[in-house]
Amino acid sequence: MISRLRIPEDLQKRAVSISDDIPLPLSPLMIRAAWEPVISRLEEFRSGETITLVVNDSTRPASFRMLAAIEHELSGIVRILFATGTHRPVTLEEKDLLLGGLFPEAPWKSSDCDSGEMIYIGRTSRGTPVSLDPWILDGNPVVSVNSVEPHYFAGYTGGRKSFLPGVSARKTIVSNHFLACLPGSNPGELNNNPVHLDMMEALKLIEERTEIVQGNGVVYDGELVHFTTGSCEASFMAAVDACSRLSTLAETVKSPVVVLHPGSPLDVSLYQSEKAIYNCHSLVEDGGVLLLVSSCTEGLGADHMEKAFKASMDSDWEAPEIEQYNLGEHTIVRLKNMRRRIRFALASGLPDAIVSGMGIEPVHDIEDWLRHQGCGNPLFIPRAGFVVPLIESDI
Numbered sequence: 001m002i003s004r005l006r007i008p009e010d011l012q013k014r015a016v017s018i019s020d021d022i023p024l025p026l027s028p029l030m031i032r033a034a035w036e037p038v039i040s041r042l043e044e045f046r047s048g049e050t051i052t053l054v055v056n057d058s059t060r061p062a063s064f065r066m067l068a069a070i071e072h073e074l075s076g077i078v079r080i081l082f083a084t085g086t087h088r089p090v091t092l093e094e095k096d097l098l099l100g101g102l103f104p105e106a107p108w109k110s111s112d113c114d115s116g117e118m119i120y121i122g123r124t125s126r127g128t129p130v131s132l133d134p135w136i137l138d139g140n141p142v143v144s145v146n147s148v149e150p151h152y153f154a155g156y157t158g159g160r161k162s163f164l165p166g167v168s169a170r171k172t173i174v175s176n177h178f179l180a181c182l183p184g185s186n187p188g189e190l191n192n193n194p195v196h197l198d199m200m201e202a203l204k205l206i207e208e209r210t211e212i213v214q215g216n217g218v219v220y221d222g223e224l225v226h227f228t229t230g231s232c233e234a235s236f237m238a239a240v241d242a243c244s245r246l247s248t249l250a251e252t253v254k255s256p257v258v259v260l261h262p263g264s265p266l267d268v269s270l271y272q273s274e275k276a277i278y279n280c281h282s283l284v285e286d287g288g289v290l291l292l293v294s295s296c297t298e299g300l301g302a303d304h305m306e307k308a309f310k311a312s313m314d315s316d317w318e319a320p321e322i323e324q325y326n327l328g329e330h331t332i333v334r335l336k337n338m339r340r341r342i343r344f345a346l347a348s349g350l351p352d353a354i355v356s357g358m359g360i361e362p363v364h365d366i367e368d369w370l371r372h373q374g375c376g377n378p379l380f381i382p383r384a385g386f387v388v389p390l391i392e393s394d395i
Contacts, residue, residue, distance in 0.1 A: 005295055005347055008367040011259060011380045016249060023246065025223035032069035034227045038213045042073040045141045051077055052135045054144040054162050055098065057084045057110065059265060059272055061147045061219040064100025066227060071102055074143065080108035081135050083146075083166025086173055086327065109135075111167040118169035121209060124201040126194065127322070128176050131169035137209055144214040144232070148239040149386045150247050152278035153180035153330060155190040158216045158243075159236025160199040163206055170327070172202070178322050180330035187279045188244065188388035203232055218243045221383070222264070249280075249381070249389040256288035257375040259366070263383035267294040269301025270350065276384035277344075278334060283379055283389050284342045291345040291363060299350065304328035309358030312336045345369070 026034075035042075045051050051074060055063040067074070080103060082090045089110035090098065111133045118131040136142060148158030165173040176198050179185060184192040206212070216239035218226035226242040228235045261267070262276035273294035284290050300306060308328055311317045312335035319333050320326075338344075345361040347369075352362040363369045370378060381387065 005293055005349075006366060007259070007261065007293060007380065008370065011366075011370070011378065012382075014377075015380045015382050023220050023223075023225035025225060026065075026227055028069060031066065031224070031227055035070050035215065035229050038229050039070070039073065041213055042070060042143070045143075046073065046077055048140060049077070050079055050140045052081055052140055052142045053078045053103075053106075054081050054083050054136075054142060054146075054167060056145075056147060057082045057087055057090050058094045058098065059087055059268065060157065061217075061222075061224075061265070062098045062100065063145045063147075064098065064102055065224045066145045066215050066217050067102055068100065075103065078103055078106050078143075079135065080106050081133060081167060082108070082110040083162050084110045084113075085165035085168070086113050086170060113165075113168065113170040113173060115169075122205045124198050124205075126175075126179060126198045126201070128164075128198050128202060129171055130164070130202045130205050131172050132163065132206065133167040136163065136167055136206065139210075142210055142212045144212060145217070146214065146236075147217050147219050148236065148243045149219070150187045150243070150279060150388045152187045152275045152334075153177075153185040153193075153195055154199065155186070155188060155193045155196045156236075156240050156243060158239055159214065159232050160196075160203040162214070162232075164199045164202045168202075174325065174327045175322070176202070177327060177330060178325040181319050181325070181333050185330075188248070190240070200233070207232070218246065220246055244388075247387045249387045254283055254285045254288075255375065255377065255379040256285045257291070257370070257373045257378035258284045258288070259291045259293060259370075259378055259380045260384035261293045261380075261382050262385035266385040267296070269298040270294065270296050270346075270348070271301030271305050273385065274305075274331070276381075277338070279387060280381050280384045280389055281338050281342060283381070286341045289343040289345055289361075289373065291347065291366070291369070293347045293366065296348040296350050300354075302328060304331075306354065306358055308332045309335060309360065312339055313359045 120131045144162040146158040179194040214232045215229040216235045228238040260276045262273040266272040308331045347363040355362040
């Protein structure tokens with residue numbers, strides 16, 4: 001590990017954790033038992049021609065642990081659809097890793113949000129035009145597996161996100177993500193979250209046309225620790241309940257210096273890693289600094305990232321209306337609000353010129369940087385992309 005990413009041992013010892021009770025990984029028998037309520041339905045699906053299996057892409061935990069228990073039921077009749085949303089396509093090597101070698105002969109593809117073959121099925125009450133990959137709407141049943149963790153504007157990943165944004169057209173995703181500019185679109189929040197509620201409306205439109213069985217899991221430190229199956233909404237909400245118990249960080253003391261590591265696989269790019277910032281920025285005292293530690297092996301991870309950070313420094317930039325909104329501009333709204341009270345620093349594999357150009361302090365040596373901050377008790381949050389802190393004003 002290069003020096004800029006080496007977190008000092010004394011800081012690691014002070015890491016803020018959710019609980020001392022580390023959940024145990026589910027055994028294969030336990031995962032099979034979680035599938036039992038829908039096994040008979042899966043066996044009925046075998047009488048048809050094809051089952052569409054919707055699974056995570058490389059920015060989310062791999063799906064194979066959830067699927068190995070039903071390999072027999074799906075073998076030979078399944079096609080794989082990776083829910084990539086606006087992310088890049090899954091490579092052949094990644095496909096094998098994400099599926100753990102399951103279904104090696106199955107047809108597969110990544111959903112292409114810019115494909116002209118997307119099928120329109122209606123519009124939500126918030127105006128989102130819902131268009132989806134044709135594999136979802138060609139009359140074949142769908143089995144979807146997903147992972148649930150806090151999400152910085154949708155409340156939580158999982159469930160309905162397999163479909164929006166997972167297998168939706170770009171215009172559908174853009175319209176839905178515009179709602180992240182509005183109040184209520186916060187990590188760990190569902191009840192008044194416009195993004196989540198819009199996704200649920202889109203899901204209802206899909207379920208009117210397609211039969212869906214879904215499994216939702218919770219992954220902790222790379223291990224599957226909770227899994228439930230059933231309808232999209234029921235299995236999702238059960239996983240949300242389990243996830244909230246593992247992700248709510250009851251840390252009531254702010255600090256002038258907060259160090260975050262997003263956790264794997266979010267450390268693959270700044271686009272994914274910044275979710276840790278959105279989750280945990282409230283722990284930084286006014287006038288303090290937040291240091292994000294991330295390898296960013298795939299660079300920025302999205303074309304709009306550099307533009308978003310630069311725009312957030314522009315005092316004249318104003319949040320757009322839906323007609324002018326471009327994908328990713330909800331991040332500018334958040335970053336502008338944060339910059340009013342805290343500073344950003346980054347220890348990464350990104351070139352210093354790019355980091356500085358985004359108004360972020362590049363950090364080459366974390367231990368030396370901490371000494372110069374003059375803070376005797378900085379906070380360190382590992383897996384920061386997967387936690388939602390509570391502070392005194394929230395309790």
